[in-house]
Amino acid sequence: MSIRSTEAIPVYLDTLQLNALQFQHEQVSHSIQEKSRHLLTFDFVITGNQEYHDVTSHLYGQTFDVKVPSHDLHFKGTIHNYSTSVPKLTTEEDTVNVHLELIEIQE
Template sequence: MINEVILDDFSLKVTSFEQGVSTSSSGTEAKTIRFDFEVRGGTEYHDVTVHLYKNTFDVKVPELDLSFRGTINNYSTSRTDFTNENSSSLFRLELIEIG
């Protein structure tokens, strides 16, 4: 089981993980990863979303010795109100390798 994905220097503790390859219309292949992680409201939500706004990252999955330059391909969350610090949400993030 994969436990951690690092985006630049920002570590995320993942609850599920999938790895794949996507083929563009030009025939080139790109690594993809999709993972879920929990985020609590308040400060943690702010820190995570500010980092995700960068959109493109140096991606590392230490348990797989995997690293690539990637960008957000898909992103979702189970909640939209993060004002309560005791609330939490499941985030799903899909990243795709870029040139």
């Protein structure tokens, strides 16, 4: 099953809330024997130098308690893919675009 949304959706990584844009949820597995896992793909925008520091510092943890309340999703996940636009944060109004993919880890 795949879910896509073009509206902003709150995604929580532990207690950090991100407003996910271009949100996509899939169930993936690499083999018949492997249990399917959640894969979330989305973009979000960071505004200002302090928010950039706070978010990127949190992302360095790499493993999170992932919650998407609007889609009744809750799992332990890790960063599968991550990229940003070139950060040019000279004022608190400047923005950085972030692309993030999270995959469920088996416990």
